[in-house]
Amino acid sequence: MLNITVNKDKIFEYKEESGKKILNGIFVNADIQRLSESEYHILHEGQSFRIELLDFDKNKKLKLKINGKIAEVEVKDQSDLLLATMGFSSSTGSKTEEIKAPMPGLIIDIKVFEGDQVKAGDPLMVLEAMKMENILKSPTDGKIAQILAKKGEIVEKNRVLIKFGL
Secondary structure: OEEEEEOOOEEEEEEEEOOEEEEOOEEEOEEEEEOOOOEEEEEEOOEEEEEEEEEEOOOOEEEEEEOOEEEEEEEEOHHHHHHHHOOOOOOOOOOOOEEEOOOOEEEEEEOOOOOOEEOOOOEEEEEEEOOEEEEEEOOOOEEEEEEOOOOOOEEOOOOEEEEEEO
16 A cells, blocks of 8 residues: 655555555546656546656655646655554654654663663664564664653553654
């Protein structure tokens, strides 16, 4: 499943089931032809769309020209959506302000202190849930502003554990 945001306000949900395309819960019968590496032609319900990919960045943001009009599109796949529900951002360009508990569990170790500078991927905490240890890592470079949980504390899902600061 993909969530597609167009021009920061129109949100679409797209998925494929048994080879059929589904957009916002409705089966879509479209003919898609690739014209070049960056151009496509789509025929849907008698309407013709010529789409040209102008720009694509590592944050899954695209700039498209659709029938001559520019559209900015952001695509999020299942892993991006999961990271967002866990309080992480999958886009490296945006700053994460806080880390939330991805599930209920027990804080068994805290690897950082307030004021520490961390790099993306550095371990921050260890959360035990369902008899498994989960290492919560920093999604971005930054400074630890606040640690809002203690070793030995039981936390609920989505509880803010760490806040980043300047």
